[in-house]
Amino acid sequence: MSGTEHLLYYLSDYFPILVFIAVAFAFGAGTLILSHFVQPKLPDAEKLSVYECGSEPFSDARMPFPVRYYIIAMLFVIFDIEILFLYPWAVAFDKIGMIGMAEMVIFIALFVVGYIYAWKKGALEWD
């Protein structure tokens, strides 16, 4: 097989996924559009106002929110990338032997250092 054929053969596994994404989107959008045509539309100012337990809504909802959510998001990005590095290692586990094993123990040790640092800094606290 030539390079292009090989690539096409490889990508053919992913073709059903593309189709599935298209079908799922079509299902979502189609149902919403169909429903749009059969539903009543009787808007009034009270109905369209945002729900605040019956009282008059005050101020915009898009206000600043606690910085803890940002910290959690940043920790997630860092830790998630570190976990992603474990995946190829786990797949190749049988082939890389003692050296691969030792390298990953060092990597996880670095991971734990960062984790302990975040814990001691109070980034995992929520009060």
Add this chain to the structure above:
Amino acid sequence: MELMIFAGAALVKIAMVMIVVLLTVAFLTLAERKVLSWMQDRMGPMEVGPYGILQPIADGLKLFFKEDIIPSGANWLLFSLAPILSVVPALIGFAVIPYGPNQEMEIFGVTIKPFVITDINIGILYILAFASIGAYGIILGGWASNNKYSLLGGLRAAAQVISYELNIGLAIIGVIILSGSLSMVKIAEGQAGGFWHWYLFGGLQIVGFVVYVISAVAETNRLPFDLAEAESELVAGWMTEYSGMRFAFFFMAEYANMILVSCIAAVLFLGGYQSPFPHYIIEYLGFPGMKWVEAVVWFTVKVYFFLFLFFWIRATLPRLRYDQLMRFGWKVLLPLALANVLITSIVVYFVRQP
């Protein structure tokens, strides 16, 4: 011509899977209400059809014909996009789940592999990647509503989903070390030959399994981790302003996600479609050709076991506080899952040494 058959077979398989998943979602809502009712000594829905069996259809029709309200301060585009963004990732995860043995069968003169839509070699990674996109639906819906309850619910849900996703990612690494592959089909095939070969028992992935199940409940925003839509404090969380079909989509996404995480748990830890005995029962009875029927039944039984577990947990446990939830995820489950990876790798290394 060959391409046409290939595409046609893929479309038929996708249509079948979507119909089965959507029907399961519909009747799962009824099953949940019935199971909860029986656990609380009630009858549950009884009015629509015998024993209330047509209730999901009545609910679906009602939601379909209800007005879609877009609140005056909302961002129209994101508000409409969010439900689709949350239902699409929940559905397409099913593309790589093996429902039965990965064998070729001839149906109407066409040779296809009927029990998995596609066997890509990074199956579990693909599911994790699309599961993350589901969080966008929730946070966009919460932000676009321009409602304070929705915003708080969306933020909470996003922080919770990404926190517990880490634990799911770590918990399944033990299984990948044992199977040496990310393909769902290969993982299921590697557990043949009786329940003592399943990775839960044979691979001693008990810690990984427990971490996965708890994180899966949190990831799908189910009780006792449903802080994002805590009725007693946030009305309905990020869904507060949604009505009609858009609300139904969030609901469908939640139940489809439940089925998806149950399928993953069954494949990764309980052998997927594999029989708990060394051979399929139907082989002992003398019909080896009908093996796939029993395989699909085993898979269904395992998935429904997890779905029942979801209901059971919901009926048993009270809701956590948000600080308890975050502390539990980051300070208990994460170290446990990390220790599981280290210990599994060391044990597997020394066991496989010649």
